[in-house]
Amino acid sequence: MTQPRTAPPFDLTEYRRALGGFATGVCVVTAHSEDGAFGITVNSFTSVSLEPPLVLWCLDDSSDRHDVFAAAGRFAIHVLPVEDREMSDRFAWGICRLAPDEFDTTNPEPPRLRNALLRLDCTAHSRTTMGDHLVIVGAVQTVESRAGDALTYFRGRYGVAPEPTV
Template identity: 75%
Template sequence: MFDVADYRRALGGFATGVCVVTAKTPGGAYGITVNSFTSVSLKPPLVLWCLDDRSDRYQAFAEAERYAIHVLPVEDRDMSDRFAWGACRLTDEEFESDVPEPPRLRNALVRLDCRAYSRTTMGDHLVIVGEVMGFEHRTGAALTYYRGKYGVAESLT
């Protein structure tokens, strides 16, 4: 018999970065925390992330034509928790409101502005591939997630 809980614990043995995806929705500027993010291609520049089909934000993000992916710095752990389990609407102080969509978080280490490229249902998730239309990055320690706990990734050089 396949033990789903044990399988989830096994997958937790892979350390990931922590990202918040933001999009402008009919309900306002929304955010959702994800750790299922990866680069797909350099030419064209494609990235992907996965959206749980049980998410209360599923429709908003599944239908978003533009969104931004933000790699969080270690000091934004509270933001990660909030967009994972709490309120999903961004406050005016959290994002740049003077730019066109998608909403841009102010403190991200990396921001990738994306346009939806493809969507594919796989199991209980929607795999969303985005074409990167623009990006920004800065140095700093990144928030990570490993075995159900937060951590930090810093450059050794």
């Protein structure tokens, strides 16, 4: 049973601004549906468990791609390199379908972006509605990573998390 939402005892605009003070990585999640390959930009991504390997990300209930990702049995999470800011913007606000030259079409399930710093291929483990988001937990099946500077997001702006030099 869903509890009715009540207004918090603080200003939601200030709450959002405060949470924007937490720097996050920028990821694109991809999945297939009967209508093709789709992507969505997220910054609500984290590791849940090492044993078994589980990760989670959050999907806004009002997203125009909600149905695609809520139903996806498999998906890939890609940590973007700093040079892929345009891709992040596109999957956040614009075209949500992947062009064939953007992902590996020889093994398209789930769609794998060509330039990611990190890619986790996942199967859906669980889905839970929390507030105005669907929390999706994925069981990690494969991991691929490469060196490079990661795209970050902090206080409404893109930034960079440089590759460690140690």
